[in-house]
Amino acid sequence: MTETTRNGEYDDWLDSVEDGKAYYVRCDEGHGWLPPRRVCPSCGSRDLSEEPLPDSGEIATHTTITVATPQFEDDAPYVTAIADFGPVSITGLVRGVDPEDVAMEDVVGIEVGERETTGERAVVFRPR
Amino acid sequence: MTDPRIAGAGVTQFGKHPERTGRDLFAEAGLEALDQSGVDPDDVDALYYGNFMGELAEHQGHQGPLMAEAIGVDAPATRLEAACASAGAAVREAVKTLHNGEAEVIIVGGAERMTNIGTAAATDALAIAADDLYEIRAGMTFPGAYALMARAYFAEYGGSHEDLAHIAVKNHEHALVNEHAQIQKEITLEDALEAPTIASPLGLYDSCPITDGAAAAVLTTEGYAAEHDLDAPVAISGTGQGGDNLALQDRPHLARTPAADKAADEAYADAGIEAGDVDVAEVHDCFTIAEVLAIESLGLFDVGEGIDAAAEGTTSRHGDLPVNLSGGLKAKGHPVGATGVAQLATIAWVLDGSHPRADAVPEGSVGVAHNAGGTVASTTVHVLEVKE
Ligand SMILES: [Zn+2]
Numbered sequence: 001m002t003e004t005t006r007n008g009e010y011d012d013w014l015d016s017v018e019d020g021k022a023y024y025v026r027c028d029e030g031h032g033w034l035p036p037r038r039v040c041p042s043c044g045s046r047d048l049s050e051e052p053l054p055d056s057g058e059i060a061t062h063t064t065i066t067v068a069t070p071q072f073e074d075d076a077p078y079v080t081a082i083a084d085f086g087p088v089s090i091t092g093l094v095r096g097v098d099p100e101d102v103a104m105e106d107v108v109g110i111e112v113g114e115r116e117t118t119g120e121r122a123v124v125f126r127p128r
Numbered sequence: 129m130t131d132p133r134i135a136g137a138g139v140t141q142f143g144k145h146p147e148r149t150g151r152d153l154f155a156e157a158g159l160e161a162l163d164q165s166g167v168d169p170d171d172v173d174a175l176y177y178g179n180f181m182g183e184l185a186e187h188q189g190h191q192g193p194l195m196a197e198a199i200g201v202d203a204p205a206t207r208l209e210a211a212c213a214s215a216g217a218a219v220r221e222a223v224k225t226l227h228n229g230e231a232e233v234i235i236v237g238g239a240e241r242m243t244n245i246g247t248a249a250a251t252d253a254l255a256i257a258a259d260d261l262y263e264i265r266a267g268m269t270f271p272g273a274y275a276l277m278a279r280a281y282f283a284e285y286g287g288s289h290e291d292l293a294h295i296a297v298k299n300h301e302h303a304l305v306n307e308h309a310q311i312q313k314e315i316t317l318e319d320a321l322e323a324p325t326i327a328s329p330l331g332l333y334d335s336c337p338i339t340d341g342a343a344a345a346v347l348t349t350e351g352y353a354a355e356h357d358l359d360a361p362v363a364i365s366g367t368g369q370g371g372d373n374l375a376l377q378d379r380p381h382l383a384r385t386p387a388a389d390k391a392a393d394e395a396y397a398d399a400g401i402e403a404g405d406v407d408v409a410e411v412h413d414c415f416t417i418a419e420v421l422a423i424e425s426l427g428l429f430d431v432g433e434g435i436d437a438a439a440e441g442t443t444s445r446h447g448d449l450p451v452n453l454s455g456g457l458k459a460k461g462h463p464v465g466a467t468g469v470a471q472l473a474t475i476a477w478v479l480d481g482s483h484p485r486a487d488a489v490p491e492g493s494v495g496v497a498h499n500a501g502g503t504v505a506s507t508t509v510h511v512l513e514v515k516e
Contacts, residue, residue: 010261033378034262041373061283061382063275065267067326069252072267080267082276082377089377091266104283115267123266 009036014121018112022053024088032087056128057083057090059106064099074117083108083125092123130350131363131515132226135233136165137473142341142461143310146244150179150186151198153342154239157466158199161235165346166358172346173231175205176222178214178238179465182207184253185241199344201235211257212414214238215343215468216369216499216508222347223367223510232352236472237344238465250338254464257502259375271335273376273503274415275327280382281417282329285432289329292416293320294438296333296458299413302445303455305484308470310337310461334416339461343470350515362476366399366511368392374505385504388425392509395496396427399511403427406449407492408478410471412500412507413456419443422498423451426509445488453478453485468499468508475512 013035016022025033027040028047039046062081065072072078079094079102094102095113106127113124138160140153154177162169175196182188192205210217215238222234242250254270263273281287297317303309315333323332353360370390373379379386396402403426411422424434428449437443443451454460454474457467475495477483486492493514500507 007261041378061276061280063272063279063330064325064328065269065272065275066324066328067251067269067271068267069255069264069269070248071252071264072269073248075267078267080272080276082382091263091268091375091377093267104279120265 014112017110017123022110023050024053026051026087030087034088034090053088053110054085056107056109057085059102059104059108060084060089061104062094062102072115072117075115081125090123092125094125096126131365132223132347133350133353133358133360134362134364134472134476135167135346135348135353135358135360136161136163137345137476138164139308139343139470139473140341141308142339142463144243145340148241148340150182150188150191150239150241151194153241153340154195154237154344155198157239157342158195158235158237158344161237161344161346162199167233167346167348167356169201171233172201172203172235173233174203174225175201175235176218177205177207178218178468179207180209180211180214180240181242181253181464185245195239199235210506211501212412212462212464212467213499213501213506213508214465216497216510217506219468219472219510220367220369220508223364226347226349233346233348235344235346237342237469238467239342240463240465241340242338242463243340247338262375262377269327271330271415272327274417275330276376277382277421277503278329278417281420281435284383285435287435289331290317290321291435291439292334293317295413295416295419296320298438298444299452299456299458302453302485303459306455306460309455309459310339311459330415330417336414336457336462339463341461341463341466343466343473345469345472361514362479362512363515364510365513366395366401368394368398368509370394370507372505374502376503384431385421385425385500385507387504388422388498388500388507388509391507392426395509395511399513401494401511405494406496408453408475408489408495409449409451409498410454410474411451411456411498412467413452413458414462416458418500419451419456421504422500426496426498445485450488453483453488468497471497471499472510472512479512479514
């Protein structure tokens, strides 16, 4: 991991995923978000709490990216997906499966991996 | 309240001009707009200017005054940034200011220099319209984001890459007579389907090119246009803008663009029209799927049916509702900060009969311009109408 200033609550959240204690931020009406959030953008509630992230999510959509930015040059081709964890959806890299075989509604777990290009941390989904 | 008039517009050739500075591109478009309008530059009350990636591409911030100077205008000048909807946002601010009676003449426009930094750096720069922490760090690119929306659309409503290819074929054909267009080359369905994939399911021909260019328009109040006997038959009769969560992951629906729904509703109400009154549209087809999402949000097609429009011919120049007669971003090109005003110019020229594709809608009197930023977290919609 390169030495850079941490992005506060974002890196705290990645730490939580890495430690197997992933959470999300929930308002009292049940809307889910990722940190930092001081107010729920949906309902305006400021009564937010950290709740355990469900153990697995479902692929809601995915793409195999062949033309990457310089920060992902050596990662390409790679799969980026949005996984639906119920109260919250998360964007991550799908690994541990051939890109051709990634399908909608595949069940995945979440972990923290590294970008091949820069070594920086990234959200990674693996098939369950 | 009367509707602002478009007194003149200017657009550079969109294409690869890596050695041309942003200020020179904008000067060309701005001076052409001023010349066409017949407005005295001393009468200009303000410049609203759109630009997205000037810091990254030219190491140049604070572009408002730079661009006013470039067109010989001594007036307050402000840059607006709303990703690819920057120029649409500039038009909207101008329209509101003219409505308020706080100005009589405003120049709107935008410019983007992109090809000088190369494809990789431009791809990187375009990506920053997305959420840096939660999207870019997960590998999302600009094409990748629209690919995620395309796959979600197919899953929800059906459709295929072939349906999208029809949009590319149509917009390339429309651009054949547009001298401002970056790509004036007819393509076949096979060309589009066999092109390399950039972010599945999207291929090279689903994507707009990387473009240098500028666009500008001179807007005046109806009173000023009458007083100075300007030839300005087209009015901006409605303006609307909508917003959405920045990150796709935070949206309840991945195959819809509610920011554009809101912008369209507001613009139509402002103009006193309905979707059924629209004769012609320029929409933000940065990717082919974006045209589908746009025409559905504009209410021109039902949700889930926009995917068939190009294949059925409805949105071609021969169809009932031509979309992107300019060639769209797809073939005309997409100098990000200029696009919204280039769309405005196209609709104005189609409605006043001076556009080379104006013959597609000889009786057309109502046009809309839909300009979307990022993955449609910002959208402006403007309604243009021919007045006496
Ligand atoms: Zn809430």
